[in-house]
Amino acid sequence: MLCSVIMLTYNSSLEKIYLTLNSVLRQENLDKIEVIVADDGSKNNFLPEIKQFLEKHGVINYKLIASDINRGTVENFYSGVKIAKGRYIKGLGCGDLLYGKDSINRLCMFMEDKDQKIGFGLMRAFQTENNHLEYWDCNIPMDIRAFRENNLKKVKRNIVSWGKLMSGASMFFEKDLLTKLLDEIRGKVIFCEDFIQIIALVKNINIGFFDEYIMWYEMGGGISTSGNSFWKARIQKDYNSLITYLGKEYKNNKYVRRRLRTQRLDNWPKLFRWGMKFLIDTGMFFIPMRTGLQKRQGLYKAKNEHGFLNDTEFLDSNRLSHKE
Numbered sequence: 175m176l177c178s179v180i181m182l183t184y185n186s187s188l189e190k191i192y193l194t195l196n197s198v199l200r201q202e203n204l205d206k207i208e209v210i211v212a213d214d215g216s217k218n219n220f221l222p223e224i225k226q227f228l229e230k231h232g233v234i235n236y237k238l239i240a241s242d243i244n245r246g247t248v249e250n251f252y253s254g255v256k257i258a259k260g261r262y263i264k265g266l267g268c269g270d271l272l273y274g275k276d277s278i279n280r281l282c283m284f285m286e287d288k289d290q291k292i293g294f295g296l297m298r299a300f301q302t303e304n305n306h307l308e309y310w311d312c313n314i315p316m317d318i319r320a321f322r323e324n325n326l327k328k329v330k331r332n333i334v335s336w337g338k339l340m341s342g343a344s345m346f347f348e349k350d351l352l353t354k355l356l357d358e359i360r361g362k363v364i365f366c367e368d369f370i371q372i373i374a375l376v377k378n379i380n381i382g383f384f385d386e387y388i389m390w391y392e393m394g395g396g397i398s399t400s401g402n403s404f405w406k407a408r409i410q411k412d413y414n415s416l417i418t419y420l421g422k423e424y425k426n427n428k429y430v431r432r433r434l435r436t437q438r439l440d441n442w443p444k445l446f447r448w449g450m451k452f453l454i455d456t457g458m459f460f461i462p463m464r465t466g467l468q469k470r471q472g473l474y475k476a477k478n479e480h481g482f483l484n485d486t487e488f489l490d491s492n493r494l495s496h497k498e
Contacts, residue, residue: 175235176206177278178260178349182250184214186268188223190392193492195224197271197390197482199231201278209236212254215244235259246364252356255349264346265367269392273298274481277388281346284384291348292374292381294340295388296476300483302392307494309483311474312391315340316465318473321383330375334429336458337413340381342368343391351379362419365405366412376424387476390483 179198183191191211201207209228213219219240228236237257241250255263262282264272272278285293300309315321316338320328332338345368347355355370363369374381417437420430435454439447452459468474482488489495 175259178208178258180254213240214250271390290382295384335432
């Protein structure tokens, strides 16, 4: 099997489950793709409906798994990865979509041609309201030029030292390495599987940049963009736990040390904290401005723009329309 696509669900609506699965079922060479749905203890996991939906569309290569309790995103993703047969893994949050019908093919070709173990691509964000759709280019990660120029020092600085991460939704992996990275953060990080990119970089594992759109990302649908104070606190707890671990296991890594210097100030009064961080690591405060400039220069816009959410037939079949 070439690729396993793992969709993670937790109290997800059946409508969003079908929308995400529709972007998978329309992939070219579907016979080389394994579909896995991993549920994390939902009140209603809809597995019978999902099974019927997949079989109705002629899908043979699929697995459905469910936890009796909510264990968190990391454990849920890990459970899907462990049973996956694909050489490569693409995770999908429920509500997110693969960008177009050739997304998996192109990702796998990129991984094989470049001999990559981890990669990421560009995303477009979208929102729906009363079945009306609007979307826009997504300027994540910050400072995309560092990735385009393959400037590993800047990439490590941005992600490890400054915490300006790429979105986990835009990432894809070789299975064996992904399993090892998830193993390392299990028990330390509960919800933010995205943080494995930090572990990868401190281990000097290169993260390849596929300079095309690969995802439609539902803004506000994930825990990191929901704006919910409850989830913000959990994300921060995960991050603090990871940084504590890095400080013990990778204390000689200069990018980790740089992060620890500013992390120690986090409990200080706000204005004093900002002032001290500015003195310690001035460049961190200018990365949003550089990112804004790069967005105006069009660096977050891929050449291949046509995808599912600007395809009339896909929109009609999912009862969506562009917002006027």
